[in-house]
Amino acid sequence: MRTDLTDKALHSEFRRKVEALSGQNLGNCYQCGKCSGGCPVQPDVTVSPNRLMRMVQLGMEEEALSSDSLWHCTGCATCNGRCPMGIDIVRIKDTLRGLTKKVRYGRGSLEVWTFYESFLECVRNFGRLSEIGLMGGYNINSGWLWTNMRKAPWFIMRNKLGVSPHTIKRLDRLQRVFDRIEEIEGK
Amino acid sequence: MKYAYYPGCSLEGSGAEYAHASEAVLEALGVELEEIDDWVCCGATAAHATSHLLSLALPAISCAAAEKQSLDIMTCCAACHNRLKQTNQQIKDDPKLRAQISEIIEEDCQGSASVLHITDVLARAVGLDAIKERVRMPLKGLKVACYYGCLMSRMPEMLLSDKSEYPMLLDNLMKAVGAEPLDWPFKTECCGAALTLARQKTVIRLCADILQMAKQNGADVFAVACPLCQANLDMYQAEAEKLLGERFSIPVMYFVQLMGLAMDLDPKRICLDKLIVDHLPVLAQKGFIDAAVFL
Numbered sequence: 001m002r003t004d005l006t007d008k009a010l011h012s013e014f015r016r017k018v019e020a021l022s023g024q025n026l027g028n029c030y031q032c033g034k035c036s037g038g039c040p041v042q043p044d045v046t047v048s049p050n051r052l053m054r055m056v057q058l059g060m061e062e063e064a065l066s067s068d069s070l071w072h073c074t075g076c077a078t079c080n081g082r083c084p085m086g087i088d089i090v091r092i093k094d095t096l097r098g099l100t101k102k103v104r105y106g107r108g109s110l111e112v113w114t115f116y117e118s119f120l121e122c123v124r125n126f127g128r129l130s131e132i133g134l135m136g137g138y139n140i141n142s143g144w145l146w147t148n149m150r151k152a153p154w155f156i157m158r159n160k161l162g163v164s165p166h167t168i169k170r171l172d173r174l175q176r177v178f179d180r181i182e183e184i185e186g187k
Numbered sequence: 188m189k190y191a192y193y194p195g196c197s198l199e200g201s202g203a204e205y206a207h208a209s210e211a212v213l214e215a216l217g218v219e220l221e222e223i224d225d226w227v228c229c230g231a232t233a234a235h236a237t238s239h240l241l242s243l244a245l246p247a248i249s250c251a252a253a254e255k256q257s258l259d260i261m262t263c264c265a266a267c268h269n270r271l272k273q274t275n276q277q278i279k280d281d282p283k284l285r286a287q288i289s290e291i292i293e294e295d296c297q298g299s300a301s302v303l304h305i306t307d308v309l310a311r312a313v314g315l316d317a318i319k320e321r322v323r324m325p326l327k328g329l330k331v332a333c334y335y336g337c338l339m340s341r342m343p344e345m346l347l348s349d350k351s352e353y354p355m356l357l358d359n360l361m362k363a364v365g366a367e368p369l370d371w372p373f374k375t376e377c378c379g380a381a382l383t384l385a386r387q388k389t390v391i392r393l394c395a396d397i398l399q400m401a402k403q404n405g406a407d408v409f410a411v412a413c414p415l416c417q418a419n420l421d422m423y424q425a426e427a428e429k430l431l432g433e434r435f436s437i438p439v440m441y442f443v444q445l446m447g448l449a450m451d452l453d454p455k456r457i458c459l460d461k462l463i464v465d466h467l468p469v470l471a472q473k474g475f476i477d478a479a480v481f482l
Contacts, residue, residue, distance in 0.1 A: 040377040076337035076377035111385035119233035127227045129196035158461045
């Protein structure tokens with residue numbers, strides 16, 4: 001891959017945007033690679049956390065936003081814990097994931113997006129998460145109808161699935177909260 | 188001692204035994220709980236991975252409710268604890284953010300209540316000595332692999348003020364009830380957490396590594412404090428065995444279930460029968476459960 005190291009690349013609009021949204025200074029990253037050394041999903045991704053950081057430093061917007069590492073990240077924050085410069089890498093990844101919403105990049109993002117969306121949809125409708133609602137929503141929306149179906153009897157036998165969703169009293173307020181945030185951040 | 192209790196969604200569903208066992212143990216140790224009025228889901232990974240404001244607004248609703256009850260917040264779930272504590276701290280430190288979030292949730296949230304995890308309450312507020320005194324059947328000779336997972340151990344300055352790479356809170360609690368906590372290297376490895384539906388292969392691989400390491404170190408049981416760690420390690424143990432081609436059969440128990448067992452609490456309240464990997468062989472072999480009762 002050819003890398004642009006000109007002044008323009010190093011002070012890109014994209015980098016400024018990520019820094020502003022995440023509140024992190026990307027200039028602090030000196031590519032030691034400790035984040036990638038501890039990353040549990042390292043074997044599954046082509047772009048490791050330190051490479052992702054480098055892409056943002058160099059303003060490589062398309063590469064960063066379409067990288068698979070965003071969608072394999074478990075959010076475990078090992079990278080944060082080990083970063084010698086104290087950069088909140090999870091926050092940067094959250095920011096990048098948020099940005100993919102607008103441009104519709106995102107290789108391999110379908111299942112994870114669907115999971116997040118089914119999760120939040122459930123919270124929005126009931127105020128609390130019902131696991132059966134989440135699994136049903138995920139399986140239907142993602143098209144993977146049989147995900148975890150083999151496990152369901154175990155859970156039902158042990159009475160471990162909350163079947164009826166728990167609703168809260170002030171559901172109208174919660175829905176206004178969701179609406180307001182959508183207004184501020186854009187859908 | 189009284190706390191505003193935030194159960195969280197998992198503890199009303201797949202982690203019900205964690206809730207029941209925690210309530211039983213805390214009651215036996217004289218800790219009172221008052222459920223937060225009309226609490227809502229903390230949003231967990233789904234919120235913070237997709238919307239920064241939502242990840243703060245959802246926990247803030249519950250924090251504001253707890254402030255009205257003028258109690259400190261206690262929660263059992265590692266993810267809820269992580270989200271509530273981070274939100275609370277950010278709202279407390281940043282007046283501009285406080286104003287914005289208060290406006291969004293139509294309620295004043297000051298960030299004045301402290302957010303505590305149940306391990307914190309047990310080990311620090313109740314104290315290890317009080318727990319030792321309450322033990323009726325020490326779990327002598329039970330080798331416990333204390334598994335903290337990610338959300339309990341990262342960002343130590345904000346969370347548990349325990350060491351992030353080698354925490355000891357659970358180990359100390361297990362020692363207090365007479366068990367033998369293991370010195371093993373995977374205490375804080377990640378189990379794959381929320382990817383459990385979307386990236387099953389990853390989760391199975393990560394769980395297999397953790398299970399194998401525990402077995403190599405001679406673990407009889409796991410002690411966990413997070414409903415997702417428990418679900419993943421317990422539910423995918425068969426798949427992990429297939430992946431690595433070896434038997435594990437290590438029961439994955441909540442640490443409060445082990446404490447309840449040692450404190451001789453009502454077995455119905457510690458809900459051991461809800462575990463997928465059978466706990467009877469190990470516990471009966473060590474003599475903590477009368478095997479005949481279950482035949």
